[in-house]
Amino acid sequence: MFNPSEFVLPKEPAVxxxxxxxxxxxxxxDADGRVVTACxxxxxxKGVFEQVTVExxxxxxxAAADVATLPDQRMKxxxxxxxx
Numbered sequence: 001m002f003n004p005s006e007f008v009l010p011k012e013p014a015v016x017x018x019x020x021x022x023x024x025x026x027x028x029x030d031a032d033g034r035v036v037t038a039c040x041x042x043x044x045x046k047g048v049f050e051q052v053t054v055e056x057x058x059x060x061x062x063a064a065a066d067v068a069t070l071p072d073q074r075m076k077x078x079x080x081x082x083x084x
Contacts, residue, residue: 002063006061021049031068
C-alpha cells in the first residue's frame with residue numbers, strides 16, 4: 001500500500017545455504033505510525049526468514065497521515081529476500 005518512512009533491513013538469517021525467500025506479515029500500527037505487532041501470515045521457506053523479518057519490521061515507522069487511512073490500523077506487508 002505505502003512504504004515506511006523509517007525502516008531497518010532484516011539481518012541475514014542464521015540458516016545458511018538458502019538463497020531466496022519471502023515473508024508475509026499482518027502489521028498493526030499505532031496512530032503515530034509505529035509498528036505495534038507483526039504477525040507472520042506466510043513464509044517460504046518456512047523457518048528461515050520469519051524471526052529476522054519480524055525483528056526488522058517491528059522497528060519500521062509509517063507516516064501518521066498514511067496510518068489514518070487504514071481500517072483498524074492494520075495492513076499486510078510482504079518482504080522478499082534474495083541473498084548474494
